[in-house]
Amino acid sequence: MSAVDFSKLNKLTAKSFNDQKAIIKKVMQGRAVKCKVCQKLLTLVPPSSKQVIDKNLPQSGIYCPNGCTDIELDMS
Template sequence: MIDAASLKAIEKASKDSFFKQRNLIKQVLAGKKVLCPTCNKPIVFSAPNKDKVGAVHCALGCTDIELDMS
């Protein structure tokens, strides 16, 4: 079983990750230069089309966040 402290740590890590991703997406969509923390390549926005969903990603795919743009 997972104790309360472990569950709280998991919830905090998940919350922190969500806010980091949200801020990264905001910066990219605002036109700011954002580098991938893993490969140091620029992170770019790819608009959705009929074959793929919108995404924020780096050239190597280290950072790859699909966007629900409904």
């Protein structure tokens, strides 16, 4: 009874992971993708230009201007 339902948790994680992959793919294709939460356009920070962009951005990724979406690109 007290066991955590990991199968449910894993499903949620996999779903959000697939959602993120879909968003990354669209943004990489140059398509405008809106934040699911606030409907603002997501901003792509490519790895090659991270030095010239806002230093507050930790690394390359896809970010919502309001901060509700924050997808880091794993280029390694």
